Amino acid sequence: MRALAPVVVVLALLLTGCGGGASTGDGAVSVALQFPPRAGYAFDADDGGLLTKLGVAEPLVALDRQGGPVPGLATDWTQDGTSWRFALREGVRFHDGVPLDANAVVTALTYVLGRPAPPRAITDIGLRVAAEGPMTVRATTTAPDPVLPLRLSSGTTSILSPAAYATGQQPSPVGTATGPLRMTEVRGTEGATLERYDGYWGQPATAARVDVRYVTDPQTRELALRSGDVGFAEGLPETSRTGLRADPAVTFTEFPSARTILLQLNQSAPPFADVRVRKAVTAALDRTVLADQVLGGSALPASDLFGPAVPYGSIQAPPAADVAGAQALLAQAGHGPANPLRVRLWTFPNRPELPVLAQAIAGQLQAAGITTEITVGQYDAQEPEVLAGRYDMFLNSRSYLSDFPDAAGTLASDYTCGGSYAIDRYCSPAFDALVAQLGALSDPIARAELSRQAAGMLVADAVGVPIVHPRNTAAEKGVTGFVPDPLDLRPVLPVLAPAG
Incomplete structure (x- = not known):
């Protein structure tokens, strides 16, 4: 019983700390994710990738299900030796209402390139960016880089509104990104609140609100799912997989991973x-x-x-x-x-x-x-x-x-x-x-x-x-829409919705 006590205490906090359950009448869902932000959603750490997974922030290039580059905030790109030109998508607005343009992209990428430890996707290639007109960005590298569009699909190169960088402090993604879900509240490493962004340029998020809870203990994630306190959980314990598969109220998914x-x-x-x-x-x-x-x-x-x-x-x-x-x-x-x-x-x-x-x-x-x-x-x-x-x-x-x-x-x-x-x-x-x-x-x-x-x-x-x-494993209870991503690089939360 002593060994179970910490799990029970954490589950009790989940049940009482945020209110609500897996889904509510207002079109909201709750999820339990296993890895919290490492540095307050700092892009020069690995938190840019987390923001992409949440459906909050977006890079220039998106990925198809096979990991190939497809249009994101940029609609087209061409290479000429050490230079690439990226044409930006018209009509995109950040969550604070500011329109996307070349200067905003240059501000965002220049920030991460200037960090003491730039994102691994773009380090050591001599990347520089400049605006060429209002909606075109030129990116240059020291040597020709055949996979620069793939590098710029990394969540660590996501683009925030210029206001995020104006303070001189670590840029905050709250209300400054472009994704289908707008981050409205952060609770440190405990969780965050995301709301559907009605001004999104693409397919809107299915749920009106997503309550994100970071739960590092796998047994606690399972208990939160079984209790109905969350409707989606990832990274379930190996010992629970048989029982979850047999539960008619649970949709259990197991899929390969890179x-x-x-x-x-x-x-x-x-x-x-x-x-x-x-x-x-x-x-x-x-x-x-x-x-x-x-x-x-x-x-x-x-x-x-x-x-x-x-x-x-x-x-x-x-x-x-x-x-x-x-x-x-x-x-x-x-x-x-x-x-x-x-x-x-x-x-x-x-x-x-x-x-x-x-x-x-x-x-x-x-x-x-x-x-x-x-x-x-x-x-x-x-x-x-x-x-x-x-x-x-x-x-x-x-x-x-x-x-x-x-x-x-x-x-x-x-x-x-x-x-x-x-x-x-x-x-x-x-x-x-x-x-x-x-x-x-x-x-x-x-x-x-x-x-x-x-x-x-x-x-x-x-x-x-x-x-x-x-x-990989994931499970839904009272929630539908999960699409497995073996690459673990594409948005996960925007497609989740309350069942029924």
């Missing part, structure tokens, strides 16, 4: 600076057992970073565990009964499968002679430590298309020597040279082949261990 759960290994310090130890960890793990038995088939075993969700990912099953081989590699590295290897494994609970996997991974490593101390903590507190190399092993869930729908972003940010999210602290000039070639490739087939080669190099160098490719 996401990989990775066991990341700190190569900047012992013991994982030694490739033999990294290969020993890889050999000790049975990823098929982790996917099929520990996660009950809700994920696919991973043999490389990408997997079958994209055409350049491996569809081969990973090797079976080789405990004897792992022990031999550890012995070569100086570890054995007389000098056992003890390591720390960190993970976080927001993705409900991670703590479960961490326990199973620790058990498999123990069989090879590696003792693991597990810590389950909050991601926001762990991230600075892992980025600084002050960790041993980190079980992470990574969307490899998290910035824009092309592998170049993740390959550069996560694995190059100067990458901004290089948790493994891997640095290979050969890998960097390979990834740099993507800057000159526009042919999708050639880009796919190069991405495939990069993933193979990561496997050969034992840069962490790709564990599984999880499947």
Whole structure:
């Protein structure tokens, strides 16, 4: 009963703190999302992507369901060497009534480009923007960039009204964006209130109001859905999936994702600076057992970073565990009964499968002679430590298309020597040279082949261990309209509506 108490308390707060339920007579719906804003909806963090998912903010370029670029705030674009010209959509008004024009776009993009850590989608390409007439924006890069429209589909490049940037403070999306839902209230990391924007240029939001609640605990999200306090929840616990499928009042959806759960290994310090130890960890793990038995088939075993969700990912099953081989590699590295290897494994609970996997991974490593101390903590507190190399092993869930729908972003940010999210602290000039070639490739087939080669190099160098490719989950109760997005880059909330 003591273990359940925190969940019950949080659920009680959900039931009493905001009022209402899953849907009400005024056309409103309530949703439970698993990841709150990381920095007050700051675009130079990852919160721009969250605002796109909410249906509040929009970038120049939208995405179709296959991840291809389609018109958004820009209706057309053309390339001429290092320059791209974007024609803006006529008749768009920000939520404060100000019309969209080229100067507004330049103000917004210049702001994020000038941040100490610009969005990963547009960093390190020398991007500059300027107005060419009232409704045309010219974007230039240091070298020709074949995927700049895809980069400008990132939610971190969304456009806010000039008023958002006039204060000199962090721009607020409250009443300043262009999406079908207008943000009217923010409650920190607890939630936000969104209202349908009747002046929207495109398909209007279905619900008159959306009450967003950020609920980091997966069991609490499930309880809030079952109680009817929210009508939509994402990221449901693996243990609850069978029951949710059987509930006639619930519409349960499970769908593939361009996401990989990775066991990341700190190569900047012992013991994982030694490739033999990294290969020993890889050999000790049975990823098929982790996917099929520990996660009950809700994920696919991973043999490389990408997997079958994209055409350049491996569809081969990973090797079976080789405990004897792992022990031999550890012995070569100086570890054995007389000098056992003890390591720390960190993970976080927001993705409900991670703590479960961490326990199973620790058990498999123990069989090879590696003792693991597990810590389950909050991601926001762990991230600075892992980025600084002050960790041993980190079980992470990574969307490899998290910035824009092309592998170049993740390959550069996560694995190059100067990458901004290089948790493994891997640095290979050969890998960097390979990834740099993507800057000159526009042919999708050639880009796919190069991405495939990069993933193979990561496997050969034992840069962490790709564990599984999880499947996403979402459920509706008293709410309809959810459309799965395996890329996790398109708006989710504008299509939700009260059932009936």
